[in-house]
Amino acid sequence: MKSIKIGLLGLGNVGYGTFSVLQRNQEEIKRRAGRGIEVVAVAVRDVARAEALVAGACKVVNDPAVLVNDPEIDIVVELIGGYDLSKTLVLQAIANGKHVVTANKALLAVHGNEIFAAAQEKGVMVAFEAAVAGGIPIIKALREGLTANRIEWVAGIINGTTNFILSEMRDKGLDFATVLKQAQELGYAEADPTFDIEGVDAAHKATIMSAIAFGIPVQFDKAYVEGISNLNAIDIRYAEQLGYRIKLLGITRRATVDGQEGIELRVHPTLIPAKRLIANVEGAMNAVLVHGDAVGASLYSGRGAGAEPTASSVIADLVDITRLATADPEHRVPHLAFQPNAMANIAILPMSEITTSYYLRMHVADQPGVLADLTRILADRGISIDAMLQKEPAEGETHTDIIMLTHQTQEKNVTAAIEKMQSLDSVQGVVTKIRLENLS
Ligand SMILES: NC(=O)C1=CN([C@@H]2O[C@H](COP(=O)(O)OP(=O)(O)OC[C@H]3O[C@@H](n4cnc5c(N)ncnc54)[C@H](O)[C@@H]3O)[C@@H](O)[C@H]2O)C=CC1
Numbered sequence: 001m002k003s004i005k006i007g008l009l010g011l012g013n014v015g016y017g018t019f020s021v022l023q024r025n026q027e028e029i030k031r032r033a034g035r036g037i038e039v040v041a042v043a044v045r046d047v048a049r050a051e052a053l054v055a056g057a058c059k060v061v062n063d064p065a066v067l068v069n070d071p072e073i074d075i076v077v078e079l080i081g082g083y084d085l086s087k088t089l090v091l092q093a094i095a096n097g098k099h100v101v102t103a104n105k106a107l108l109a110v111h112g113n114e115i116f117a118a119a120q121e122k123g124v125m126v127a128f129e130a131a132v133a134g135g136i137p138i139i140k141a142l143r144e145g146l147t148a149n150r151i152e153w154v155a156g157i158i159n160g161t162t163n164f165i166l167s168e169m170r171d172k173g174l175d176f177a178t179v180l181k182q183a184q185e186l187g188y189a190e191a192d193p194t195f196d197i198e199g200v201d202a203a204h205k206a207t208i209m210s211a212i213a214f215g216i217p218v219q220f221d222k223a224y225v226e227g228i229s230n231l232n233a234i235d236i237r238y239a240e241q242l243g244y245r246i247k248l249l250g251i252t253r254r255a256t257v258d259g260q261e262g263i264e265l266r267v268h269p270t271l272i273p274a275k276r277l278i279a280n281v282e283g284a285m286n287a288v289l290v291h292g293d294a295v296g297a298s299l300y301s302g303r304g305a306g307a308e309p310t311a312s313s314v315i316a317d318l319v320d321i322t323r324l325a326t327a328d329p330e331h332r333v334p335h336l337a338f339q340p341n342a343m344a345n346i347a348i349l350p351m352s353e354i355t356t357s358y359y360l361r362m363h364v365a366d367q368p369g370v371l372a373d374l375t376r377i378l379a380d381r382g383i384s385i386d387a388m389l390q391k392e393p394a395e396g397e398t399h400t401d402i403i404m405l406t407h408q409t410q411e412k413n414v415t416a417a418i419e420k421m422q423s424l425d426s427v428q429g430v431v432t433k434i435r436l437e438n439l440s
């Protein structure tokens with residue numbers, strides 16, 4: 001059977017990783033796919049550099065639209081990134097009846113509903129395993145492996161760059177800027193690394209997982225996004241003393257508030273018990289914990305960023321499409337796991353309505369009655385304390401840190417308690433709040 005023809009848009013970290021692995025493992029891949037998978041052309045900004053990389057194995061062009069409109073190409077692989085050009089190219093490829101593979105989580109989290117609708121209409125596939133958690137087949141697991149379950153929640157370390165930064169800072173005492181530069185050199189970071197650091201990339205991925213887990217449209221605009229740039233080294237140390245690690249987690253969960261079903265969708269630094277497997281996932285590794293009603297908890301971990309781990313997922317999609325290309329569209333797995341006419345309209349909850357536990361750090365005057373005032377403020381709002389750490393004031397200091405871990409409560413209660421605490425004369429500066437998940 002003649003090989004399936006690929007047009008590769010982008011030959012950067014992931015693009016070149018995909019090209020290399022396809023070449024290196026071509027026989028193994030062909031045995032699985034049933035036909036060869038051949039890159040016939042790549043589109044890049046720097047043609048000379050790409051020509052040196054592909055060494056005559058395929059055509060190199062500067063204009064990606066040429067590939068999207070090339071009748072010889074069966075599958076367009078979008079590895080350029082960004083929202084605008086990539087959206088135009090993907091929609092044009094679909095309109096031309098081509099299948100699409102993309103690693104672009106930003107594109108799908110923001111424009112996924114339109115793209116999947118267009119693909120459904122045209123009867124083509126848009127595959128995106130590489131868009132979430134790099135080399136971990138989490139899309140496959142959620143869409144197919146766990147299909148019997150009513151999924152309750154998904155929580156994951158889904159950004160390799162920030163996990164690498166947090167691990168290196170903690171283990172090697174390196175500063176933020178040095179570690180970020182390393183992550184960029186290793187090909188982990190986004191073109192704009194603020195997407196990594198400020199939690200946007202993780203929120204793109206959490207948005208996609210939320211859609212697949214619960215059968216709802218992608219709704220990135222409703223996600224709560226908080227990165228690691230305001231995380232203080234002292235909180236990482238105090239968390240360790242209390243038996244926790246701090247990770248940037250993407251969380252999406254079913255919840256019921258006042259009898260109404262809702263979905264939590266949030267990314268923020270999170271304390272996790274140090275004894276949990278996921279708390280020990282370090283460096284650019286990712287891990288996703290899924291809780292289904294039948295299976296219970298299952299954990300998926302592996303390399304979440306970098307050229308070849310991501311290429312592994314891109315190629316898995318290419319093999320899937322190659323196998324399914326001749327199947328009737330209704331025999332394929334729906335893009336968002338649920339049939340398009342069975343999608344649910346469950347609201348994403350505002351942060352004030354989410355329920356979790358909290359780490360609170362107060363810098364307070366070392367005087368009688370302060371602790372009583374703080375605990376009363378919490379009790380008045382129905383918040384109970386799970387653990388506490390009180391530090392000795394440093395030599396010559398009049399103030400010291402008190403750290404409290406709360407039991408679960410709604411975010412609005414904690415916000416109100418913090419506002420009251422900060423109005424006390426004995427509390428200096430702002431109260432630090434970090435959310436805590438037991439993940440059990
Ligand atoms: N780097 C990683 O570890 C991962 C990246 N991704 C996603 O994969 C995609 C690609 O990421 P990287 O390979 O890291 O990016 P990159 O910056 O290394 O590569 C981008 C490629 O696109 C080409 N390109 C950009 N604009 C173009 C234009 N207007 N015309 C022609 N070519 C153009 C560039 O020449 C380059 O070859 C992004 O959507 C990213 O979010 C997903 C998972 C992991």
Ligand SMILES: N[C@@H](CC=O)C(=O)O
Binds near residue numbers: 159160201305
């Ligand atoms: N920048 C991303 C790349 C993979 O998605 C990350 O660091 O995880």
